[in-house]
Amino acid sequence: MARGLALIFMGLFLVSCGSKKVVYNREVKRTTKKIEEASPKKAEKKLTELDARTRMKVYVLQYAELAQKEMNKYGIPASITLAQGLLESQAGIGELAVKSNNHFGIKCHKGWRGASVSHDDDAMGECFRKYKKVEQSYRDHSEFLRNRERYSDLFKMKKTDYVSWAHGLKKAGYATDPQYAYKLISLIERYELWQFDGSKAPIATSKKSKPKGVYAVQQGDTLYSISNKFDLSVEKLMELNALQSTELAIGQQLKLK
Numbered sequence: 001m002a003r004g005l006a007l008i009f010m011g012l013f014l015v016s017c018g019s020k021k022v023v024y025n026r027e028v029k030r031t032t033k034k035i036e037e038a039s040p041k042k043a044e045k046k047l048t049e050l051d052a053r054t055r056m057k058v059y060v061l062q063y064a065e066l067a068q069k070e071m072n073k074y075g076i077p078a079s080i081t082l083a084q085g086l087l088e089s090q091a092g093i094g095e096l097a098v099k100s101n102n103h104f105g106i107k108c109h110k111g112w113r114g115a116s117v118s119h120d121d122d123a124m125g126e127c128f129r130k131y132k133k134v135e136q137s138y139r140d141h142s143e144f145l146r147n148r149e150r151y152s153d154l155f156k157m158k159k160t161d162y163v164s165w166a167h168g169l170k171k172a173g174y175a176t177d178p179q180y181a182y183k184l185i186s187l188i189e190r191y192e193l194w195q196f197d198g199s200k201a202p203i204a205t206s207k208k209s210k211p212k213g214v215y216a217v218q219q220g221d222t223l224y225s226i227s228n229k230f231d232l233s234v235e236k237l238m239e240l241n242a243l244q245s246t247e248l249a250i251g252q253q254l255k256l257k
Contacts, residue, residue, distance in 0.1 A: 071197070073142065076154075
């Protein structure tokens with residue numbers, strides 16, 4: 001799936017950046033309406049002018065109803081669809097999303113007969129699917145998951161269990177990023193996307209029983225604070241968990257021994 005997410009976007013779900021309860025207020029709703037009524041070029045300009053957090057909320061308001069529609073037809077949690085859309089499209093301003101309406105980083109793959117666009121990802125100039133409308137990207141995402149055998153186990157899970165869905169997507173190979181599942185979970189909980197699944201409250205991952213010797217990353221944690229808490233060096237934590245950087249995501253499981 002498409003990489004190269006902007007650093008300012010990445011900072012929204014990294015633990016070290018902090019978090020506040022999301023509010024979809026009137027101002028955000030008015031901004032969303034203005035963007036939806038603008039021409040494509042003007043809408044793109046308006047989106048890029050927004051601060052990153054507002055842009056994320058505008059994206060949710062723009063596509064929540066569409067994600068729910070896809071959930072009702074195909075059984076994919078709306079929270080998962082929205083989180084993937086946010087992540088893969090950089091909340092609608094990523095290059096692939098802008099030039100081809102591809103919000104899920106889906107490559108051409110064998111058998112694709114639709115339009116395509118060249119985009120640098122794991123390799124230079126890879127073939128990605130191109131759509132006339134964003135709605136087509138959402139529908140293709142649903143069919144992509146539903147009709148491929150490697151994702152079949154996902155549909156045995158409850159639509160309200162976004163944690164299992166997130167890990168299931170990573171296990172099935174949707175993305176190569178080792179933190180992909182944790183990033184989806186963090187986005188879902190930070191922007192309260194679980195509500196679009198029909199859930200009354202998010203899954204409290206921090207309250208689940210954890211295996212001995214494993215720690216679930218909490219809001220505000222850093223590798224340094226965790227290393228102090230468990231009398232381990234940062235280097236040891238990184239070695240135990242094969243971490244390539246010090247970035248963490250809420251809910252991420254860290255081995256302590």
